[in-house]
Amino acid sequence: VKHEEISNELWSAWENVKPIPAFSGRYPDLSVEDAYLIQNILSERAVASGDSICGYKMGLTSKAKQRDVQVFEPIRGFLRGSFEIPKNGTLDMKKRIHPRVEPEVAVVLKSPLSGANVTLREVRAAIHSVLPALEIVDSRYENFSFRLADVIADNTSAAAFMVGSLELPLSPDELRLTGVFVRKNGRIVETGAPAAVLGDPFLSVLGLVKSLATEAKRLEAGMVVLTGGITNSIPLQPGDRIEVVWPGETLAFEAV
Ligand code: 0L1
Ligand code: MG
Numbered sequence: 001v002k003h004e005e006i007s008n009e010l011w012s013a014w015e016n017v018k019p020i021p022a023f024s025g026r027y028p029d030l031s032v033e034d035a036y037l038i039q040n041i042l043s044e045r046a047v048a049s050g051d052s053i054c055g056y057k058m059g060l061t062s063k064a065k066q067r068d069v070q071v072f073e074p075i076r077g078f079l080r081g082s083f084e085i086p087k088n089g090t091l092d093m094k095k096r097i098h099p100r101v102e103p104e105v106a107v108v109l110k111s112p113l114s115g116a117n118v119t120l121r122e123v124r125a126a127i128h129s130v131l132p133a134l135e136i137v138d139s140r141y142e143n144f145s146f147r148l149a150d151v152i153a154d155n156t157s158a159a160a161f162m163v164g165s166l167e168l169p170l171s172p173d174e175l176r177l178t179g180v181f182v183r184k185n186g187r188i189v190e191t192g193a194p195a196a197v198l199g200d201p202f203l204s205v206l207g208l209v210k211s212l213a214t215e216a217k218r219l220e221a222g223m224v225v226l227t228g229g230i231t232n233s234i235p236l237q238p239g240d241r242i243e244v245v246w247p248g249e250t251l252a253f254e255a256v
């Protein structure tokens with residue numbers, strides 16, 4: 001498979017805000033391994049262009065998201081420093097193809113995590129804080145239509161994210177049942193709780209560390225991890241105002 005060629009097409013789709021057909025149609029034997037190689041080329045290119053890798057994201061860790069896109073396996077992508085949007089900021093729709101927003105739990109690390117044999121206890125000990133977050137996904141594929149290898153190659157549709165500052169419970173039992181809802185233009189459109197994320201968002205971090213270990217990579221202190229969409233993602237149009245409401249903190253932005 002032509003890794004360079006596919007990564008070039010994805011990079012151009014991103015830069016030119018122009019969707020492309022999924023690759024699995026053209027390359028039926030595109031594997032998950034190929035897809036992560038393509039994703040790595042994109043991350044190297046992002047760094048070469050002056051951006052940083054500030055963390056990672058897990059995708060498709062909830063049943064809601066899996067059903068939404070008909071892909072039934074958790075996947076990993078990288079977060080670029082330039083992806084972060086400030087609280088109460090705006091999302092520039094001219095730079096987006098067909099963006100959607102989803103509520104997530106973010107984890108910030110105080111110490112590195114690595115290795116295929118990492119334990120949940122080690123994950124908990126490495127966590128600095130658990131924070132409310134939202135992710136903007138924006139598939140580079142036409143009609144948000146793709147298969148597993150396509151979406152991995154496309155850096156799991158990663159496009160932007162926002163992280164709050166009010167810490168959520170560190171105790172897994174409490175965190176699981178801390179509710180969140182999403183308001184779009186004043187009306188509640190989705191409700192959920194972190195239990196939707198593999199039953200425990202820290203398991204998402206565990207899976208991420210194991211997945212990175214297959215490439216001899218690790219999570220560094222200070223990195224942000226998005227653990228995966230809790231609910232279905234919500235399509236955005238210019239003029240939409242989104243509020244992701246957690247107990248004690250609301251993350252809001254306006255699509256312009
Ligand atoms: O949870 C996620 O971030 C999913 C990423 C891939 C699927 C999508 O584009 O919604
Ligand atoms: Mg997500």
